[in-house]
Amino acid sequence: MDETIPQNGAIDIPVNSSIKIYYDRLINPSSNIRQITLKEDGSNTDVGINSSVNHNELLITPYNELKNSTKYWVTIPYNAVKGNPDCTPAAKKTFSFTTIEAVISYDMDSNGTLDINDLLWIAEKIGPANNSDAEKADVDSNGTVNILDLMTAAQHIGN
Numbered sequence: 705m706d707e708t709i710p711q712n713g714a715i716d717i718p719v720n721s722s723i724k725i726y727y728d729r730l731i732n733p734s735s736n737i738r739q740i741t742l743k744e745d746g747s748n749t750d751v752g753i754n755s756s757v758n759h760n761e762l763l764i765t766p767y768n769e770l771k772n773s774t775k776y777w778v779t780i781p782y783n784a785v786k787g788n789p790d791c792t793p794a795a796k797k798t799f800s801f802t803t804i805e806a807v808i809s810y811d812m813d814s815n816g817t818l819d820i821n822d823l824l825w826i827a828e829k830i831g832p833a834n835n836s837d838a839e840k841a842d843v844d845s846n847g848t849v850n851i852l853d854l855m856t857a858a859q860h861i862g863n
């Protein structure tokens with residue numbers, strides 16, 4: 705049985721993830737490797753990806769971060785890879801996964817997690833919310849970046 709990462713149906717997948725398929729034997733790229741697709745659920749538009757092979761692993765790397773809270777379908781057509789050295793084409797494989805929800809409002813540096821660095825980012829903007837960065841740091845939108853904004857954000861660490 706070939707394994708995929710993420711597993712079929714997995715949820716809460718980070719938006720900067722690569723996709724890996726582990727075959728039960730060594731593989732080489734084959735004629736359909738460029739036809740591997742990654743699509744959002746309900747969309748016919750291909751997400752830009754690079755596909756490569758290493759030993760028994762097919763690695764699919766999206767060019768850009770994926771969207772949050774979005775279901776994606778991976779389709780690996782018949783003969784995208786073949787056995788090495790037996791040259792048997794690998795069967796078609798389709799699976800889906802869903803990305804993690806965004807940490808809304810508090811993820812100041814947009815790296816997908818809320819941690820001390822985001823609090824430091826807010827702390828640097830303490831004062832009037834008079835530019836776009838300070839407005840972002842003003843999480844309760846009362847016009848001033850202060851300790852209350854820090855405390856509100858701090859409560860969400862680890863969520």
Ligand SMILES: [Ca+2]
Pocket residue numbers: 811812813814815816817818819821822
């Ligand atoms: Ca962050």
Ligand SMILES: [Ca+2]
Pocket residue numbers: 842843844845846847848849850852853
């Ligand atoms: Ca505030």
